[in-house]
Amino acid sequence: MYYPYFRGKQFELLALRESATLIAESQFTPIIEPVRESLNGLARTLTSLTDAGCRAIVVVNPRHGDHRDGGESISAFLEQAYGGNDAVMAGLLLRSVGTPEAAIALIDAHRGRGEAIIHAGFTDARAIADALRDRMSSVSNVFLEDQANMLYRRHFSGSTRVLLRDGFEQKRNADYDRVDPFSDLHVTYRELGMQGYGDFLTVGDHYTEGGGPAYAVAIHLTFIDPEKDDAMFVYHFVSDSNDTPTDPAGKFAQALTKLVEMLDRGNSKLLETSAIQELRLLHERQHFPGLGYVKKLSIKHHLETLADYHRRTDA
Amino acid sequence: MDRNELSALTRVFSASVIRDLGRWGQSPLLARLLKSSGIAASAASDAPLGKVIDQAFDVLKAFGNRDEYVYRSAITQKILLGRHSLRTAAILNEVRVGPSRADVVVLNGTSTAYEIKSERDSLYRLASQLDNYRQVFATVNVVTSPKHASDVLRCVTEDVGVLVLSSRYRIQTLREATDSPERTSPVAVLELLRTPEAVTVLNALGVEVPRVPNTQMRGSLKEMFSSLDPVAVHREMVSTLRQSRSQSATEKLLSEVPKSLHAALLSAKLDQTAQSRVREATVVPLDVALAWS
Numbered sequence: 001m002y003y004p005y006f007r008g009k010q011f012e013l014l015a016l017r018e019s020a021t022l023i024a025e026s027q028f029t030p031i032i033e034p035v036r037e038s039l040n041g042l043a044r045t046l047t048s049l050t051d052a053g054c055r056a057i058v059v060v061n062p063r064h065g066d067h068r069d070g071g072e073s074i075s076a077f078l079e080q081a082y083g084g085n086d087a088v089m090a091g092l093l094l095r096s097v098g099t100p101e102a103a104i105a106l107i108d109a110h111r112g113r114g115e116a117i118i119h120a121g122f123t124d125a126r127a128i129a130d131a132l133r134d135r136m137s138s139v140s141n142v143f144l145e146d147q148a149n150m151l152y153r154r155h156f157s158g159s160t161r162v163l164l165r166d167g168f169e170q171k172r173n174a175d176y177d178r179v180d181p182f183s184d185l186h187v188t189y190r191e192l193g194m195q196g197y198g199d200f201l202t203v204g205d206h207y208t209e210g211g212g213p214a215y216a217v218a219i220h221l222t223f224i225d226p227e228k229d230d231a232m233f234v235y236h237f238v239s240d241s242n243d244t245p246t247d248p249a250g251k252f253a254q255a256l257t258k259l260v261e262m263l264d265r266g267n268s269k270l271l272e273t274s275a276i277q278e279l280r281l282l283h284e285r286q287h288f289p290g291l292g293y294v295k296k297l298s299i300k301h302h303l304e305t306l307a308d309y310h311r312r313t314d315a
Numbered sequence: 316m317d318r319n320e321l322s323a324l325t326r327v328f329s330a331s332v333i334r335d336l337g338r339w340g341q342s343p344l345l346a347r348l349l350k351s352s353g354i355a356a357s358a359a360s361d362a363p364l365g366k367v368i369d370q371a372f373d374v375l376k377a378f379g380n381r382d383e384y385v386y387r388s389a390i391t392q393k394i395l396l397g398r399h400s401l402r403t404a405a406i407l408n409e410v411r412v413g414p415s416r417a418d419v420v421v422l423n424g425t426s427t428a429y430e431i432k433s434e435r436d437s438l439y440r441l442a443s444q445l446d447n448y449r450q451v452f453a454t455v456n457v458v459t460s461p462k463h464a465s466d467v468l469r470c471v472t473e474d475v476g477v478l479v480l481s482s483r484y485r486i487q488t489l490r491e492a493t494d495s496p497e498r499t500s501p502v503a504v505l506e507l508l509r510t511p512e513a514v515t516v517l518n519a520l521g522v523e524v525p526r527v528p529n530t531q532m533r534g535s536l537k538e539m540f541s542s543l544d545p546v547a548v549h550r551e552m553v554s555t556l557r558q559s560r561s562q563s564a565t566e567k568l569l570s571e572v573p574k575s576l577h578a579a580l581l582s583a584k585l586d587q588t589a590q591s592r593v594r595e596a597t598v599v600p601l602d603v604a605l606a607w608s
Contacts, residue, residue: 245411246506246533253530286528 001027001314002186002306003057003142003162003198007064007207008034011292013045015299020052026307031057031091031116031142031198035065035207039077050087057116057140059091061106064207075110082113089114089140094122096147104131116140119148129155142198144205153193162196163189168204168234173216176236182222184231186306202234202298213245217252219259219279219294222302223269224309232305235262235270249288256283271308275301316353316380323352324375327368328384328579336596337589341607355605364604365573365597372575378482379434383418384578386431386458386480390419391578393486399423401566405557408582410507412451415444420452422557425494426549428452429478432467434460441467445475450503453496453549464489496549501540504552510536512559516551565590572597 006012016023016030023030030049034042042058049056058078060071067074075090082088090110094103094117103122107115108131117128117139125148132139140160143153153161167183182199189197202220219237224230237258239251260283262268263276270276275297282289326332327348335342349355349367354374358367376385387408395406404423409416419429428448432438441457448455456476459467464479468489471477476492505513513536517524520543525535540548562581568590569577576597585593596604 244413244506249530250533256530286530288530 001029001196001310003029003031003164003196004303005031005164005198005200005205006033007203008032008036008042008045009292010036010041011296012201012203012299013041015296015303016045017048018296019300019303020048020054022303022307023049024053026310028303028307029055029057029196031059031118033059033062033064033091033093034067034071034074035062037066039073042074043077043081046082046088050082050085053087055087055089057089057091057142059093059118060110061093063093063095063120078113086114089116091116091118091142093118093120094128096121096123098122100124100127100131103128107131114138114140116142118142118144119152120144121147123152125152125155132156132159140196157193160195161193162198163192163194164198164200166200166205167232168200168202168220170204170206173214173218173236173238174242176218176238178236180234180236182232182234184229186224186232186309187230202302203295214248214251214291215245216242217248217255217291217294219252219255220298221259221270221276222305223271224305225269230309230313235259235268237262248291252288252291252294253283253286259283271301271305273301273304273308275304316374320352321375321380321382323348324354324371324380325382325384327352327354327371328375328388328576330579330583333576333579333583333585333593336593337583337585338592340592340596341599341604342596343607346605346607349601349605355601358601360602361600363597364599364601365576367601367604368597369573369575372573376484381433381460381480382435383431383433386433387419387582388575388578389480389484389486390421390429390431390458391581392574394429395421395581396569396577401561401563401569403557405560405562406581407556407560412503412507413447415440415447417444417448417452422553422560424553425454425496426452426553427454427456427492429456429458432457432459432463434462436463438463438466438470442470445471447503449474449498450500451507453499454492454494456492458486496546499545499549501543501545501548502537504545504548505536505540508552508555509559512552512555513540515555515559516548519551519555520547568594 006016046056060075062068062071078088078090090113092106092110092115136158140162141156142162142164145163145165163185165183165185169180185197217239220234222232222234224232237255239254259279278297332342332345335344354367354371358370395404404421407420410420417428418431421427430444445455456478457467457471458478458480461479467477474493474495477489479487479489481487510532514524527535565580571594
C-alpha cells in the first residue's frame with residue numbers, strides 16, 4: 001500500500017528503526033536508497049525492520065551519495081545477509097541513462113530475490129515489459145510520477161504497481177508559506193489503477209549532501225484534512241531571525257513556539273503522534289536536540305499520520 | 316594563457332579537488348583541469364603529481380594571472396609559516412563577520428585579518444568589509460596588487476594596514492596596521508565563537524556561565540558579552556581560538572607535500588586517513604593521475 005522512499009542518511013534510518021513496529025502493523029513497504037559508503041547503519045535498520053516483520057526494498061544501484069558509481073557492495077550485502085529471506089527485496093533504479101540491454105541485465109542479475117523496478121526516467125517501457133512478460137505478476141513496478149507517464153505505466157499492468165509522488169516542495173526554509181498541499185495519492189491511488197503509492201517523506205526527492213549552515217530553521221509537519229476530502233497538507237513552522245547562519249538552537253525555539261501555539265489553538269488538524277508529543281516536551285524544556293533529530297521527528301510524524309489514516313479508512 | 320585555461324588553473328586549488336583527494340585518493344576533476352589548463356601537455360608524463368601542481372601554481376602566480384588563492388598562499392607562506400608557526404598561531408579562512416567574509420585571519424598574540432583584493436577584484440565593498448572586521452579583529456590589513464595600491468591607500472582609514480604582493484611575489488608593507496583591540500565589540504566577537512568556545516572565554520574571565528536551556532544559550536551569552544570589556548574579551552578569544560582551531564596536526568603533512576598546496580590544505584578539514592591519501596596522491600606519476608575517471 002504505502003511505499004515511503006528513504007535516503008539512507010543517519011536520521012532517516014533512525015526514523016525507520018524507531019517506526020519498525022508501526023511499519024509492520026500498517027503493512028508499509030519502505031524503499032531505502034543507501035547513500036553512505038558504510039552499510040552498518042543499513043544493516044541495523046534492516047534487522048530492526050525484519051525482526052518486526054516488515055518488508056523493505058533496498059536500492060542496489062543508488063543515484064545519489066557514495067554508491068552512485070556502483071552498488072556492488074549493496075548487492076553482495078543483501079545476498080549474504082538476506083539471501084534466503086524475501087522480506088528484503090532488491091530495488092533496481094532505471095534512469096534516463098543506460099540502454100534497455102543494461103537494464104534487463106541488471107534485473108536478471110537480481111532475479112529470484114523479489115525485484116522492485118523503480119522507473120526513474122527510463123523511457124523504453126516496451127523493452128522492459130517484454131523482458132518481464134512471463135513473470136510480470138511477481139515483480140513490483142514503482143513509478144516516479146513526474147518521470148513515468150500513464151502510457152509508460154500501462155505497459156506494466158498485471159504487476160504490482162506503485163506510484164511515487166514527491167509531495168514536498170523544496171525551498172529555502174525562509175521562503176516557505178505556513179501551509180502547502182502535499183499529496184492526495186493515499187486517497188486516490190486505487191482509482192489510478194495502482195496497488196500502492198509512495199512519497200519522499202518530508203525530505204523531498206532532491207538530494208543534497210550535508211549542506212551549509214542553516215539561515216532559517218523549519219519544522220515540517222503533515223496533516224490530513226477531512227474537510228478537504230482527506231487530502232494531505234504540510235505545515236512549515238519557520239524561525240523569525242534568519243539573517244545569519246548562527247544560533248540554530250534559538251531559531252528552533254522560535255519555530256517550535258509557532259508550532260505549539262498552533263497546537264494550543266486546537267484546530268491544527270495535526271494528529272497527536274509520538275513525534276508531536278516529543279516536540280511538546282522539547283518546547284517545555286526549551287531544548288534543541290539537533291537538526292537531524294528534528295528531521296527524524298518530522299518523518300516519524302508523517303508515517304504515523306498515514307498509518308492512522310489507513311487504520312481508520314481501510315478497516 | 317586564455318581565460319578558460321586560467322579559470323581551470325584556479326580550480327586546481329579548489330576545495331573540491333582537495334576533498335576528492337582526501338576522500339578517494341584521486342580526483343577526476345583535477346585530471347580534467349590539468350588537461351584543460353594546458354599544464355598536462357607541458358609536463359613530463361612521469362613527473363610526480365605534486366610537482367605538476369607546483370608548475371600550475373607557478374603559472375597562476377605570474378603577474379597578471381593571480382587570483383585570490385595566490386594571495387592566500389603568499390599570506391600563508393610568508394606570514395603564517397614564515398613569521399609564525401602552526402604550533403603558535405592558528406589560521407582561519409573565510410571567516411564570516413556580519414554579512415562579510417574575512418579572507419584570512421591569523422591568531423597569534425593578537426588577531427590579524429587580511430582582506431585580499433587581487434588584480435581581478437574590485438574595491439567596491441572594501442570600506443564596509445573593513446568596518447565589520449574592525450569590530451572583531453585588533454589588526455586589519457588589505458593585501459592587494461600594485462595596480463590597486465594607491466586606490467586602497469586612499470580609501471581606507473589610517474589604522475588599516477596596506478600590503479602589496481609585488482610583481483616579484485614579495486609582500487611589501489606600504490603601511491603598518493595599528494593593533495587596537497579596544498575598538499572591538501564583544502558581541503561581534505561572540506558571533507565568531509562556537510558555544511563551547513564562548514564558555515571557555517567566560518571561564519577565563521571569571522564570569523559565571525549562564526545556566527539556561529540550550530535554545531536560550533546564545534541569547535544569554537549575547538547579553539553577558541555586551542557588558543564585558545572589549546580588550547579582555549578579545550584577548551581571551553585569541554587564546555581560546557588558538558587552541559580550539561589549532562592546525563598543528565597539519566604541520567607534518569605540510570612538510571611532505573608541495574608548497575603550492577599548503578594554503579588549500581589549511582582551509583580543508585582532513586582527518587588522518589584523508590591526509591595520507593592526499594600525501595600519496597601527490598607522488599603519483601602524472602600519466603596515472605591523468606587517467607583518473
